[in-house]
Structures are given as structure tokens and as C-alpha cells.
Amino acid sequence: MKKLFILIFLAGLLHNATAQDAVYLFAYFKDNGQDGLHLAYSRDGYKWLALNNDQSVLTPAAGVDKLMRDPCIIRGADGRFHMVWTVSWKEKSIGYASSADLVHWSAQKDIPVMAHEPGALNCWAPEITYDARRKEYMIYWATTIPGRFTAGDSTGDEKYNHRLYYVTTKDFQHFSPAKLLYDQGFNVIDASIVPDQGRFIMFLKDETKTPPQKNIRTAVSNTLTGGYGKPSAPITGPYWAEGPTALHTAGKWIVYFDKYTQHRYGAVESTDLKTWTDVSGKLSMPQGIRHGAVLTITSKEFELLK
Known part of the structure; x- marks a missing residue:
């Protein structure tokens, strides 16, 4: 019993040390995304400060239009950071690069995920989620194919x-054919999927304009690549919102x-993913911040960034 108590005590210390070591990082773009990747950090999830004097830390090089909109960075199972982004308003591809330290990046490449669809208009707001059970990554995004739905x-x-739509990959070199990920009979963009106790939570934007929705909702599945059902009621208020990204910290979710349309950021939080409280008033964000994604890094990694 004494040994068990000591093990539990040490595990608690390790958890607290890990939590204290965490720094939250926000990857985002400004204006039209022409100058590239911007980064901000936070210790509490509410007050965010821009890094590098709010100047770009990576210049866009992929695609024809050379934009870097809607960046999403995750820490991969291989220990590297993997990033995807929107390269253009109208191209059929997305951008990709990886890094060991968030400072030095691999050569950027253009992944033509929808090149097989002649009528496809775009590839917007790609994100990555890792499937630990299948040991593979899923990259997903929004596309319009006129007349398809x-x-x-x-x-x-x-x-x-x-x-x-989505593709899967184990190495970011070889990709499965693109498949439909989510169709519930309405216009949908800006998905962000996070694992949660054996299931997957999709945060999405209902893009319906008439009658107006333009809000954030959730959908749930037991598998990453499909099975997401009807969306929840809106978790955001009577304003237009897009680009959700979620942080799970201190027993609560912050989205x-x-x-x-108001040219500012908002947030809602919940402890059960059902009841949501608007905490936009607590937020302090860099001037001009646009759609991005949040991730957690260590203090050591943060010191290198600074």
C-alpha cells in the first residue's frame, strides 16, 4: 500500500510538472496570407502575445498564388511538427511542410488533393489529425464541386x-485517394477534429447564408475517417464565426x-462539450489575427522560438 501511494504521488508530481511546462502556441495568418506564418503564445489560454514582433516566421512558397492562409500545425507521432495550409482561394491543392523545432522548416510542397476533380473550385482550411489506432494521419479540407450536391x-x-473531404497518409509522401468526409445536407467548412476518450469531436462551421447560420457546431464519431452524425446546436452566439480550433486544458475545452465580420476573435468554453459559456471578454489576441490553430509545446521548445 505504501509503494502504491508513492507511485500515485509521483505520478501527480509528473502531471503537475508537465502542465506547468506547457506553453500554448497559436499559428495564424494576417491580411490575405501573403506574408506567411505568424505565431503567438499563451500560458493561460486567454492572453496571447505575438512572437517575432508579429512578423512572419515562414514565407509561403507552395502553390501558384503563394499564400499561407489557415495554417494548422500538429505534433506528429514521429516527434516532428507537421503543417498544412490554404495556398490559394481557387487552387485544387494544399500546402505542406514539417519541422523538428518550429524554427527550421522542410521545403514546402504542394499536395494536389483535388486535382482529379475537373470541376473542383477550391481547397480551403486544411487540417491534420492523427489516428493512434491506425497509426496514420488524416488531412481534411472543404471543397466545392458545382452540381455535386x-x-x-x-x-x-x-x-x-x-x-x-479527406486523404490519409503515414509519411506525408504517399496519400490515399480523396474521399468524402462529411455531408449532412448543408454547406460546411472549417472542420477541426480532436480525439477525446476513444472518440473524435469535429468542430465545424455551418456555412449556410440563407437563412443565416454562419456558426460553429460539433459532430461526433467513433472513427476518425467517417461516421460523423448530425451537427449539434450552435455553440457560438448570434454573430458570424469561423475557423474553430480547440484547446483542452485544466479540465475544460476552449474553442x-x-x-x-467584427474583425476580432472570440471563444467559448465547456467542461462537458454540451453546455458552452462565451468567454470572448477574457481574450487578448494579436492585432489583425485571422483563422489559425492552437497546439501545445514545451518550455524548452518555446525558448528556442523566442
Whole structure:
């Protein structure tokens, strides 16, 4: 019994040390994404400070239009940081690069995930989620293929009626064919998926304009690559929101999003993923921050960034 108590005590110390060691990092873009990747950090998840004097830390080189919008960075199972982003408003590909330290990046490459679809209009807001059970990554994004879906075809912005698509990869060199990930009969973009106790939580934007939605919702599945059901009720308020990204810290979920018509960021938080409280008033974000993604790094990694 005494040995068991000591083991539990040491495990608690290790957990507290790990929590104290954590630094939250926000990858984002500014303006149209033409100058590249921006980074901000936080110790508490509410006050965010820009790194590098809020100047770009990586210049875009992939795609024809050379943009770096909607960056998403995750720590891979291989220990490296993997990033994807939107390279253009109209191209059929996404950008990819990796790094061991968030300072030195691999050569950027263009992944033509929708090149096989002649009518595809775009590839927007890609993200990556790792599937520990299958030991592979899923990259997913939103694309409009005119005429492919009738539901929602006249309720969005102009000709856009998005659905979510995905590919899988184990090495970011070889990719599965693109497949449909989410279609629940409405225009949907900006998915961000996080594992949670054996299941996967998708945060998504209902892109319906008429009648107006433009809000963040959730959907749940027991498998990463499919099975997400009808979306929840909106977790955001009576304003237009997009680009959700979630942080799980201190027993609660914080979901950040761009209140893009108000030109500022918002957040909601929950302990059960069902009841949400608006905490936008607690946020302090860099000026001009746009759609991005949050991740956790160590103090040592942060010192190298500084």
C-alpha cells in the first residue's frame, strides 16, 4: 500500500510538472496570407502575445498564388511538427511542410488533393489529425464541386456549396485517394477534429447564408475517417464565426474562432462539450489575427522560438 501511494504521488508530481511546462502556441495568418506564418503564445489560454514582433516566421512558397492562409500545425507521432495550409482561394491543392523545432522548416510542397476533380473550385482550411489506432494521419479540407450536391446549393455565398473531404497518409509522401468526409445536407467548412476518450469531436462551421447560420457546431464519431452524425446546436452566439480550433486544458475545452465580420476573435468554453459559456471578454489576441490553430509545446521548445 505504501509503494502504491508513492507511485500515485509521483505520478501527480509528473502531471503537475508537465502542465506547468506547457506553453500554448497559436499559428495564424494576417491580411490575405501573403506574408506567411505568424505565431503567438499563451500560458493561460486567454492572453496571447505575438512572437517575432508579429512578423512572419515562414514565407509561403507552395502553390501558384503563394499564400499561407489557415495554417494548422500538429505534433506528429514521429516527434516532428507537421503543417498544412490554404495556398490559394481557387487552387485544387494544399500546402505542406514539417519541422523538428518550429524554427527550421522542410521545403514546402504542394499536395494536389483535388486535382482529379475537373470541376473542383477550391481547397480551403486544411487540417491534420492523427489516428493512434491506425497509426496514420488524416488531412481534411472543404471543397466545392458545382452540381455535386443539391442540398444547400442555393443557400450559400454565390456558387459555393462546400463539403468536407479527406486523404490519409503515414509519411506525408504517399496519400490515399480523396474521399468524402462529411455531408449532412448543408454547406460546411472549417472542420477541426480532436480525439477525446476513444472518440473524435469535429468542430465545424455551418456555412449556410440563407437563412443565416454562419456558426460553429460539433459532430461526433467513433472513427476518425467517417461516421460523423448530425451537427449539434450552435455553440457560438448570434454573430458570424469561423475557423474553430480547440484547446483542452485544466479540465475544460476552449474553442477559439474568428468573429470575422467584427474583425476580432472570440471563444467559448465547456467542461462537458454540451453546455458552452462565451468567454470572448477574457481574450487578448494579436492585432489583425485571422483563422489559425492552437497546439501545445514545451518550455524548452518555446525558448528556442523566442
